[in-house]
Structures are given as structure tokens and as C-alpha cells.
Amino acid sequence: MDIYRIHDISTLIAGNPYVGRGILIGKTPDGNSAVTAYFIMGRSENSRNRIFVRRDGALFTEPFDPAKVKDPSLIIYAAVRSFENKLIVTNGDQTDTVYEGLKAGKGFSEALASRAFEPDAPNFTPRISGMLTFEPEDFSYEMSILKSVDREGSACARYTFRYPAIAGLGHFLHTYVTDGNPLPTFQGEPERVKTADDIDAFTETLWNALDEQNRISLYVRYTNLKDGAVSERMRNKNR
Numbered sequence: 068m069d070i071y072r073i074h075d076i077s078t079l080i081a082g083n084p085y086v087g088r089g090i091l092i093g094k095t096p097d098g099n100s101a102v103t104a105y106f107i108m109g110r111s112e113n114s115r116n117r118i119f120v121r122r123d124g125a126l127f128t129e130p131f132d133p134a135k136v137k138d139p140s141l142i143i144y145a146a147v148r149s150f151e152n153k154l155i156v157t158n159g160d161q162t163d164t165v166y167e168g169l170k171a172g173k174g175f176s177e178a179l180a181s182r183a184f185e186p187d188a189p190n191f192t193p194r195i196s197g198m199l200t201f202e203p204e205d206f207s208y209e210m211s212i213l214k215s216v217d218r219e220g221s222a223c224a225r226y227t228f229r230y231p232a233i234a235g236l237g238h239f240l241h242t243y244v245t246d247g248n249p250l251p252t253f254q255g256e257p258e259r260v261k262t263a264d265d266i267d268a269f270t271e272t273l274w275n276a277l278d279e280q281n282r283i284s285l286y287v288r289y290t291n292l293k294d295g296a297v298s299e300r301m302r303n304k305n306r
Contacts, residue, residue: 071176072235076260076275085110085246086279088158088196091273092208093228093262099292101206102237105146105156105272110246113137118303119284123182124149126286131305141185141192145284154290157196158242159185164169165196175209176227183223184215188248191215195240204292206232210240214252228257236263269297270300 074175080086091104107128109115116135117128126147130136135144144160145302152170155162161182185192193214199206210228215221215284230238238257243250263269276287285302 069196071259072183073259073261076239077189077272079239079258079260079276079290080241081109083245085250085281086197086242086277087192087242087250089241090156090158090209090210091211091237091260092156092197092199093230094206094259095262095264095289097233097264098234099170099264100289100298101154101201101208101232101292102269103147103197103199103288103290104269104286105112105158106273106277107158108281109283110281114142115283116305117142117283118263119146119286119301121168121299121301128284131303141187144285147288152201154199154288155196156198159194159196161196162294176211176225179211179213179227181226181253182213184213184223188220188221191220191252193242193252195242195253197240197288201290201292201295206290206292208238210238210257211299212240212253212301218249235261235262237243266298266300268301274302 088107093102108274116131118131120127120129125145127145145162147156155165165178179237193212196211199208212226216224237260239260240257266289274285283304289298
């Protein structure tokens, strides 16, 4: 078993009907840009009734058809926000928890200590989060998963991973292993995946790898490490 293998994401998740929500962070092979990607999938009508929108320098989930919203509490939130030299990306309203924690002088894992997995029994969906910290012409990143320790949701297990940025390497964290009832939560360390220099090619690869029926929205952001220029791509199934 090669524990250092870097997977092609198109083969890693292709054919998997439901990996839920996913965060990918890494550096392009040429070393010039930080890569950040976030996607959402959905099985229920409520979950599928969403789009990504950019507003006030952040990325939000919003209802595609407001009349069909049944419960906005776990599906409408800011997914990506910036604070000073940091970029936050999460699968829920803990984006704001990290943002407010940074403002108060807390670190990434310290801010998340006040949160737990989502209260959606019997799935107890993990809260997954990532944060990039930019330095002159480079960056490092952290990823977190908060998940139930048992099928009863009696307590929260907390895992934080810290990475240096390595050219060509990304780490991929998603909420579920695959479809199921209840949904089996992600296991182990974030998966090692290949990145790409071309944002359009990478966006296309990731979007096409997601199950066509259950994919909802995808956001990809490349940040140039020399001048800070940002390139963004967004896909919404509902348009």
C-alpha cells in the first residue's frame, strides 16, 4: 500500500453516488497558486434547492426557489470568507464561527471548539472546515472535521490537520463515504489528490467527477502567490 500516493480526483470519486459536501485545498503543480474548491451535493428537494452566489467578497449558498425552502438552518450559510491574510471555507455556518474567532484572536481549532457535528440524526453530518494562511509568496493550510463518536451522537470527536503547501498536492475532505441510510461519515485523514495549473481544466474535472444526479454547486478559487490575484469559477446545476 502506497500511503503517499496522490490520487486523480476524477477516478477517486467517479461512480460514487454521494460524497456529500467536499473541501479541497492545495497548490498548483507549477507552485504559482493556492487552490481552494468547495462543492455541495443533495438528495432531498430541500438540499437540491440551492445555488452558490458571490456577494460582498464572500461565497454564499442561497435558495434557488425561495418558495420551496423547508428548513434553511443547515443549508443556507456563508461557505467562503476572508479575514486579513486568511481564507476560510466550510460546509456550514461555522464559517462565521471561525471568522468571529479570528477577530477575537483565536486560532482555527480553538474557534471550532465551540461547535460540533450537525444535529441531523441519524446522519449526524460532520462539520468540515479549512483555512489557508497566506505569507509572502506561499501559504499553509489547516483542515478540520467534527464528527460523532457513535451512532447515538453522544459526543463529538475533533480532528485537525495542518499542512505545508506542496506543489501538485491537494488534500480532499468530504462529509460522507458514499450513499447509505444512515449516511456513513468520512473516515481517516484528508485524501491526497492531484491539482492542476489550469483552473478551467480543474473545475471541469471536478464537476464531471461528481454524480450527475446529486451534484448541486461547485466553487473553485485560485490565488496567485506572487501578486494575490484571484481567479474564480462557479458551477450551479440550478441556473
